[in-house]
Each structure stands twice: as structure tokens, then as C-alpha cells.
Amino acid sequence: MENRNVTVEQLKDLIHHKNVQELRRMFNDYNIVDMSELVDQLDMNEALFIFKTLKKNVTSEIFSYLPHDKQEDLIQSFTGPEIQEMLDNLYSDDIVDFMEEMPANIVKRVLQNIKPARRAEINKLLNYREDSCGSIMNTNYITLKRNETVLQSIERLRRLKNIDRALGYAYITDTKRELIGSISLKQLLYLNDDDKIEDTMDTDLVYVHTNDEQEKAAQLVQKYDISTIPVINDEGKLAGAITYDDIIDVIHEEATEDIHKMSGVQPTDEPYLETGVLSMYKHRIVWLLVLMIGATFTGNILMIFEEKLSTVAYLTVFVPMLMDAAGNAGNQSSTMITRALALGELKINDIFKVWFKEFRVAILCGVTMGVVNFFRVLIFMGMVDIETSIVISVTVMCTVMVAKLIGCTLPMIAVKLGFDPAVMAGPLITTLVDVVALLIYLGLASFFLL
Amino acid sequence: MENRNVTVEQLKDLIHHKNVQELRRMFNDYNIVDMSELVDQLDMNEALFIFKTLKKNVTSEIFSYLPHDKQEDLIQSFTGPEIQEMLDNLYSDDIVDFMEEMPANIVKRVLQNIKPARRAEINKLLNYREDSCGSIMNTNYITLKRNETVLQSIERLRRLKNIDRALGYAYITDTKRELIGSISLKQLLYLNDDDKIEDTMDTDLVYVHTNDEQEKAAQLVQKYDISTIPVINDEGKLAGAITYDDIIDVIHEEATEDIHKMSGVQPTDEPYLETGVLSMYKHRIVWLLVLMIGATFTGNILMIFEEKLSTVAYLTVFVPMLMDAAGNAGNQSSTMITRALALGELKINDIFKVWFKEFRVAILCGVTMGVVNFFRVLIFMGMVDIETSIVISVTVMCTVMVAKLIGCTLPMIAVKLGFDPAVMAGPLITTLVDVVALLIYLGLASFFLL
Numbered sequence: 001m002e003n004r005n006v007t008v009e010q011l012k013d014l015i016h017h018k019n020v021q022e023l024r025r026m027f028n029d030y031n032i033v034d035m036s037e038l039v040d041q042l043d044m045n046e047a048l049f050i051f052k053t054l055k056k057n058v059t060s061e062i063f064s065y066l067p068h069d070k071q072e073d074l075i076q077s078f079t080g081p082e083i084q085e086m087l088d089n090l091y092s093d094d095i096v097d098f099m100e101e102m103p104a105n106i107v108k109r110v111l112q113n114i115k116p117a118r119r120a121e122i123n124k125l126l127n128y129r130e131d132s133c134g135s136i137m138n139t140n141y142i143t144l145k146r147n148e149t150v151l152q153s154i155e156r157l158r159r160l161k162n163i164d165r166a167l168g169y170a171y172i173t174d175t176k177r178e179l180i181g182s183i184s185l186k187q188l189l190y191l192n193d194d195d196k197i198e199d200t201m202d203t204d205l206v207y208v209h210t211n212d213e214q215e216k217a218a219q220l221v222q223k224y225d226i227s228t229i230p231v232i233n234d235e236g237k238l239a240g241a242i243t244y245d246d247i248i249d250v251i252h253e254e255a256t257e258d259i260h261k262m263s264g265v266q267p268t269d270e271p272y273l274e275t276g277v278l279s280m281y282k283h284r285i286v287w288l289l290v291l292m293i294g295a296t297f298t299g300n301i302l303m304i305f306e307e308k309l310s311t312v313a314y315l316t317v318f319v320p321m322l323m324d325a326a327g328n329a330g331n332q333s334s335t336m337i338t339r340a341l342a343l344g345e346l347k348i349n350d351i352f353k354v355w356f357k358e359f360r361v362a363i364l365c366g367v368t369m370g371v372v373n374f375f376r377v378l379i380f381m382g383m384v385d386i387e388t389s390i391v392i393s394v395t396v397m398c399t400v401m402v403a404k405l406i407g408c409t410l411p412m413i414a415v416k417l418g419f420d421p422a423v424m425a426g427p428l429i430t431t432l433v434d435v436v437a438l439l440i441y442l443g444l445a446s447f448f449l450l
Numbered sequence: 451m452e453n454r455n456v457t458v459e460q461l462k463d464l465i466h467h468k469n470v471q472e473l474r475r476m477f478n479d480y481n482i483v484d485m486s487e488l489v490d491q492l493d494m495n496e497a498l499f500i501f502k503t504l505k506k507n508v509t510s511e512i513f514s515y516l517p518h519d520k521q522e523d524l525i526q527s528f529t530g531p532e533i534q535e536m537l538d539n540l541y542s543d544d545i546v547d548f549m550e551e552m553p554a555n556i557v558k559r560v561l562q563n564i565k566p567a568r569r570a571e572i573n574k575l576l577n578y579r580e581d582s583c584g585s586i587m588n589t590n591y592i593t594l595k596r597n598e599t600v601l602q603s604i605e606r607l608r609r610l611k612n613i614d615r616a617l618g619y620a621y622i623t624d625t626k627r628e629l630i631g632s633i634s635l636k637q638l639l640y641l642n643d644d645d646k647i648e649d650t651m652d653t654d655l656v657y658v659h660t661n662d663e664q665e666k667a668a669q670l671v672q673k674y675d676i677s678t679i680p681v682i683n684d685e686g687k688l689a690g691a692i693t694y695d696d697i698i699d700v701i702h703e704e705a706t707e708d709i710h711k712m713s714g715v716q717p718t719d720e721p722y723l724e725t726g727v728l729s730m731y732k733h734r735i736v737w738l739l740v741l742m743i744g745a746t747f748t749g750n751i752l753m754i755f756e757e758k759l760s761t762v763a764y765l766t767v768f769v770p771m772l773m774d775a776a777g778n779a780g781n782q783s784s785t786m787i788t789r790a791l792a793l794g795e796l797k798i799n800d801i802f803k804v805w806f807k808e809f810r811v812a813i814l815c816g817v818t819m820g821v822v823n824f825f826r827v828l829i830f831m832g833m834v835d836i837e838t839s840i841v842i843s844v845t846v847m848c849t850v851m852v853a854k855l856i857g858c859t860l861p862m863i864a865v866k867l868g869f870d871p872a873v874m875a876g877p878l879i880t881t882l883v884d885v886v887a888l889l890i891y892l893g894l895a896s897f898f899l900l
Binding site for chain 2: 225340365425
């Protein structure tokens with residue numbers, strides 16, 4: 001990475017001296033991702049100079065790496081023909097990517113300045129449900145003919161332009177554009193010039209449909225170790241292909257979504273610093289309110305028993321600890337199950353195996369917690385009498401066990417009912433096990449102490 | 451996926467009839483990942499029949515897709531020469547992958563039956579720290595010579611065997627085996643036969659070192675949209691390459707690790723069903739105990755104030771709700787910050803931007819929660835008097851705000867101190883904000899009510 005040392009000052013200097021030759025050399029020699037980061041730091045006039053002097057295939061690639069607000073500013077400064085030229089050099093999935101984030105006036109401006117054939121294609125892509133395979137596929141895939149030789153195919157490839165460098169496979173379709181085979185482009189290097197494509201192509205195909213969840217594409221790519229997965233439309237025809245770089249983005253997105261849901265935040269795929277305060281507020285307040293209203297149950301239970309509880313010294317003091325222990329124990333189980341479900345390590349019919357495993361873990365954790373709690377109270381909270389201390393320890397033991405069983409069951413039930421298990425993990429479980437912990441405590445305390 | 455319908459019964463039938471020809475055809479035509487899943491369902495004798503009759507390059511690939519316990523059983527049933535033949539056909543990263551999970555006697559058996567040159571290589575790979583780039587790289591990379599033509603390079607490629615199909619790039623090194631360039635294999639298709647490699651290779655290289663964290667490789671692959679990243683050893687020489695399929699595994703692993711840490715589970719990369727009960731117990735009990743001991747603080751605070759609190763009716767009833775609200779609010783912030791840090795969306799010097807943003811979100815959430823709580827108490831808990839209800843609402847407001855600020859600050863501090871922010875998110879924050887919530891409540895209650 002010796003070359004990764006062009007500074008934004010050097011770049012600004014070249015722009016102000018209008019040193020076009022050196023600028024072209026620089027953008028040619030250095031990595032386009034790094035150069036895009038520098039362009040992002042330029043002011044609008046400097047950036048426009050870059051976009052007006054460099055070749056369109058270079059500026060289009062830079063454009064695709066810029067953040068959305070910069071893209072918006074640029075589109076507003078471009079003339080109609082400039083927009084058209086830029087879009088000609090962009091892959092359709094990159095265009096759709098940025099169109100999805102733009103305000104309506106920009107989307108309109110872009111669609112006005114796009115070639116009619118392209119416009120139809122982009123419109124179609126924009127209409128696929130967000131997070132569907134159709135919305136992330138690239139329509140610039142490569143097709144080969146089944147009756148051609150390897151040499152003929154290579155010659156055809158050399159005439160193609162604007163091919164995504166992430167595309168690792170070519171696809172073979174029949175006369176109805178139905179997918180019948182695939183061949184890795186690299187494979188072509190190893191074959192003999194006069195081998196027939198149909199004799200060497202892979203016919204045991206892995207594919208997704210345009211309406212499938214993007215997660216499915218990610219799972220298949222991972223399972224079958226392929227770099228590109230073809231996408232089939234409703235009529236069974238080849239519609240596009242999803243490449244490993246988009247799959248990596250999907251995997252990150254899905255993990256972020258699950259993490260957010262698990263901590264009671266409605267998921268967003270906007271980067272943290274680019275998300276507005278109001279949008280953040282909206283994504284968080286719903287669950288905070290739901291959970292606070294949910295706490296009315298525990299509050300009312302405590303209220304009813306308050307007088308009774310106050311007859312034994314220090315009984316209410318342990319309520320927060322019991323609730324936290326139950327919440328933590330439940331969360332551990334629900335999180336592990338939810339993640340295992342997301343990774344495909346667990347299926348819904350593994351539920352008996354899960355119960356048996358969690359049951360044994362729950363006993364071990366529950367007993368340990370109960371015993372340690374007994375000594376904790378003895379050592380740190382000396383004024384509590386032994387009898388109370390035993391009841392509290394037994395309560396810890398029972399609530400931890402019950403919380404673990406609830407924690408592992410709820411996500412599985414969610415999947416069975418078609419809900420997202422990640423919503424079950426986290427805050428919802430905490431609220432539920434809070435109530436359970438309290439009921440166990442009051443039950444045991446009433447029986448033995450009150 | 452029309453062909454995805456061979457059943458395990460059909461396979462068993464062919465084995466019992468010793469129909470080798472049909473078996474060979476089947477394993478050749480159908481996807482090897484699917485066939486491996488079927489092999490996993492065979493009993494040991496049936497599986498051994500497959501391994502003894504099919505070609506070694508096929509069985510090696512099947513072996514690499516089997517779960518670890520099946521691999522272990524197979525190695526134990528193989529003769530020495532059989533092990534050697536199998537290993538010859540496996541990529542080094544796959545061998546290391548399975549060796550890392552095997553008990554010592556199996557590792558010894560494998561190392562005894564491996565060719566000496568290969569043994570040295572495997573031993574070296576086994577010595578790289580877990581989760582380092584060295585431990586996941588493939589050493590079967592492809593090198594080309596700078597002064598060769600494209601045609602000469604293609605001819606050289608055709609003579610190579612056992613090349614990982616995920617490998618998308620060839621690398622060019624100088625006489626000291628130092629990396630000087632890279633070229634995508636697909637690119638070779640598009641070049642003219644007599645183009646010189648050194649004129650067309652990419653010299654602005656992206657690479658990692660053997661000791662770098664595997665996470666770094668994942669970040670670079672994602673940033674630069676490359677399918678393969680080269681790995682350089684301590685002496686600056688090319689040592690291997692990491693392919694996109696391993697990167698996808700790393701991304702899943704890192705997300706799982708963070709999710710586990712956030713819910714107070716020590717991370718494990720073993721699949722849920724393959725993890726033993728004792729190991730699960732160990733991974734969970736530590737945090738459960740730490741957090742229970744931590745609850746001694748809240749317990750003691752409540753104990754000291756118990757008598758005072760009991761002078762106003764229903765005051766202790768709201769403690770669990772306050773703690774939960776604070777915990778949820780703090781968790782939301784800490785989770786969002788931790789994830790944004792993990793994705794590289796946030797840097798440590800963004801802390802002022804984070805504070806300013808969270809501060810405004812905290813005010814909005816805090817005020818909403820306070821107001822809603824006032825009406826919640828009024829409607830659902832009528833016996834609480836207005837004065838108490840106002841104090842509780844102000845407490846909710848303040849604790850939610852403070853919890854959010856603690857939640858966003860702790861992960862950033864963790865990064866600054868070189869700790870993992872994921873450990874800060876989740877249970878640790880819950881315990882801390884519990885104490886804070888209690889202190890705010892007691893402070894406000896003492897001032898206005900007691």
C-alpha cells in the first residue's frame with residue numbers, strides 16, 4: 001500500500017493548476033476506491049472539475065463510491081447530457097442503489113435523462129420490493145451460447161463492454177431465455193479452444209427468484225461457495241445475477257438488522273452519522289414505550305403485594321436483582337437461538353434438542369446462581385436473615401431456569417408463526433421474564449415467609 | 451434446482467447394489483455440496499464405500515464439506531495411504547480448518563500420513579494465531595511471471611492442478627518473492643495473447659499481513675470490492691491469499707461474536723447443536739455471576755433507604771420499571787454505537803458528533819417517556835397520588851437521558867482503551883445504569899417527597 005499516500009492537498013493543487021495530464025495519470029494509477037475518498041473531500045467546484053475532465057468510465061466509478069449526499073449534489077449540478085453519459089457507464093444495480101436513497105426530484109431528473117431502454121430496466125428494478133433478490137441483482141450479466149466453442153465464447157466476451165468485474169460466471173440460456181447452464185469465466189481459461197460450451201457447462205444450477213428475500217441469495221452463495229448467483233423472474237427467465245460483493249453487503253445488513261432488533265431498535269440501514277435525530281428518535285421510542293407500558297404489570301403486582309412484602313424486612317430489596325438475573329439468563333438463551341436460526345444452524349424441528357440442551361444448561365446455571373447468591377447475601381448483606389436468604393436463593397435458581405426455557409422457546413415459536421425471532425430476543429423477553437420472576441418470588445415468599 | 455431430488459434412500463440403494471458406475475455419474479452430475487449432505491446421513495460403512503470407490507478429487511471435496519465429528523470418524527477408519535491421498539487433494543486452508551477442531555490423536559495421525567513438504571506447510575499454518583489472516587489463508591495461490599505474455603501465462607495456468615475455484619486473482623512477485631502486482635484471472639480472457647503481464651498487471655496493491663486480524667481482511671475486501679486478497683508474511687514475501695468465501699465466513703463469525711458478547715455470552719464459533727452442555731454453561735455462567743454480584747450495589751442502596759422509602763406509599767413499586775426503562779434506553783444507544791464502530795461507520799474522534807446526536811435523541815426520548823409515564827400512572831395505577839406520579843415521571847425522563855449518554859460513551863471509551871466495545875454494550879451497561887437510575891430516583895424522591 002505504498003501508493004496510498006496521495007493527499008487531498010496534492011489533488012486540490014493539481015485541480016487549481018488545471019494539470020489535467022497529471023490528474024489522469026493519478027486516477028489511472030491509484031486505486032479508485034482511495035481516489036473516491038479524496039474526491040469526497042473536495043468542494044463542489046473542484047469535484048465538478050474532476051467530473052468534467054476525466055474519462056466517463058472513471059468518473060462513473062468514482063460516482064458509485066461517493067456517499068449519497070454528495071451524489072445528490074453532483075446530479076443537481078450536472079447538465080442532462082452529463083447525467084446520461086454517467087448513467088451509461090454505471091451498472092444498473094449501482095444506479096438503483098443510489099436512486100433508492102434520492103429525493104423524488106432527483107429521481108425524476110435522472111429518469112428524464114436516461115435512454116428509454118435503460119429507463120424501462122431501471123424502473124423495473126426500482127419496483128422490486130426492498131431487500132428482494134430483484135432489487136440487488138445486476139442486469140448486466142453475460143450469456144454464452146450452448147453450441148459455441150470455448151474460443152468463440154472468448155471472442156464474444158472480448159467484444160462485450162461494461163461488464164461488472166465481480167461477475168464470475170457466464171450463463172447459458174435456451175431459446176426461451178430459460179437458464180440451462182452456467183460456467184465460471186475462469187474455467188474458460190483451462191478449457192481447450194474447441195471444447196463445446198454445452199459439454200462443459202454446469203447443469204446442476206443454484207439460483208434464486210426475483211421475489212426471494214436477499215437473505216436467501218446470501219445463504220445459497222455461502223452454502224455452495226459460488227461467487228455469483230443467477231436470478232430468475234416470474235416467467236422462469238434469466239433476469240440478472242447477484243455478485244459476492246453485494247452478498248457481503250447483504251450479510252452485514254442482515255446482521256445489523258438483527259442486532260438492532262435484539263436491543264429494541266427498529267432497524268435502519270442508514271449509517272449512524274447520516275441518520276437524522278428525528279429518524280433515530282422514531283426508531284427507538286416505540287419499543288421504549290411498549291416496554292414501559294409493559295412494566296405496568298410488574299408495577300401492579302408489586303402494588304398489590306406491597307403491604308404483605310413489607311412485613312418481612314428487606315424482601316423488596318431483592319426484586320431488582322432477581323429481575324436482572326432473569327433478564328440476563330433469558331437473553332443469553334434467546335440471543336444464541338436467534339443467531340443460530342439466522343445462520344441456518346438450527347431448524348424449527350430441532351426444538352426438542354434445543355429444549356433438552358437448554359434444560360441441562362439451565363439447571364447448571366440455576367444451581368450455581370442460587371448457591372453463589374446464598375453466600376453473596378451472607379457476606380455482603382449481613383442483616384438479612386438466613387430463612388429469607390434461602391428463599392431468595394431458591395427464587396434465583398428457579399427464575400434463571402424458567403427464564404432460559406422461555407428464552408429458547410420464544411424465538412422458535414416466532415419462526416413457527418412466521419415472525420422475526422430477533423424481535424423476540426432482547427427487550428420483549430426481559431419484560432416477560434420480569435413478570436415471571438416476580439410471580440415466582442411472591443409465590444415462594446408467601447409460602448415460606450409470609 | 452430440478453436435480454436437487456436425489457434421496458438418501460436412492461444413494462443407499464446404489465451402495466448396497468454396489469452400482470459404482472451410477473454412483474460416479476451421480477456425484478459427477480449433481481452439486482457436490484448437496485451430495486455431501488447426503489453422505490453425512492449414511493452410516494459409516496456406506497460412507498466408507500463411497501470414499502473407497504469414487505475418485506480422490508471428488509471424495510476430498512466431500513470430506514471438506516462434512517461436519518467435524520464425521521470427519522473424525524472417517525480419519526479413524528482410513529488407512530495411512532488413504533489419509534495421504536485424501537490430503538493431497540485438499541487445499542491447505544481446508545486441512546487446517548478441520549485440524550483445528552480435531553482431538554490430538556487425530557492431528558497426530560494426520561501429520562504422520564502427510565508428505566514432508568506438506569507437513570511443514572500445515573504445521574506453519576497451524577501455528578498462526580486463531581483469527582489471524584495467516585490462519586485462514588490458502589497457500590495454493592497462483593503466481594505469474596512479469597515478463598511473460600498473456601498466452602504464456604494461460605498455458606502455464608492450464609498446467610496447474612488443485613487450484614481453489616474461489617481464487618480470482620493471480621499474483622506477480624519479483625525474484626525475492628515480494629509481491630509487485632496482481633491480475634484478475636478473468637482479465638486474462640480479455641487481453642491480447644501477446645500483451646506483457648507487467649504492462650497490464652495492477653500495481654496499486656491491497657494486501658494484509660499474516661498476523662493481521664482476519665477482520666482487517668474482511669474490511670479491505672469489502673472496501674475495495676475484490677474477490678481475493680493477498681497475504682504477506684513477516685519478511686515481506688507473498689505467503690497466501692484469502693478468498694471471498696472465507697471472507698463471508700469471517701463476517702458471519704465476527705457478527706456472531708459481537709451478538710454473543712452484547713448479550714453477556716462469551717463468544718464461541720461452534721454451531722449451537724454441536725456445542726456441549728458444559729461448554730455452554732461455562733460460556734454463560736461467568737457474566738451471569740458477575741452481573742449478580744454487581745447487583746449487590748443496587749441491593750445495598752435499596753436496603754439503606756428501605757425504611758425511608760416505605761414512608762411514602764408505592765414508592766418502591768416503580769423501581770423495576772425505572773431500571774428496565776434505563777436499561778433499555780442505554781442498550782439501544784450502546785448497541786447502535788457498537789455496531790457502527792464494528793462496521794467502520796464511526797471512528798473514535800467522532801465522539802463529539804455522537805454526543806451531540808445522542809444528546810438530542812435523549813431529550814426527545816426522555817421527555818416522551820416522562821409524559822407518557824405520567825398518564826400511564828394516572829390511568830392504570832390510580833391509587834398513586836399526583837405528587838409521587840410527577841416525581842416518578844421526572845425520574846424516568848432523567849434516567850432515560852443519562853442512560854443514553856452512558857450507553858453511547860462507554861463503547862467509545864472501550865475502543866480508546868483498546869477493549870472490545872461489544873463487551874460494554876448489553877449487560878454491563880444495564881448494571882451501571884441500574885445504579886444510576888436508583889440514585890436519581892432516591893435523590894429526587896428525598897428532595898420532593900421525604
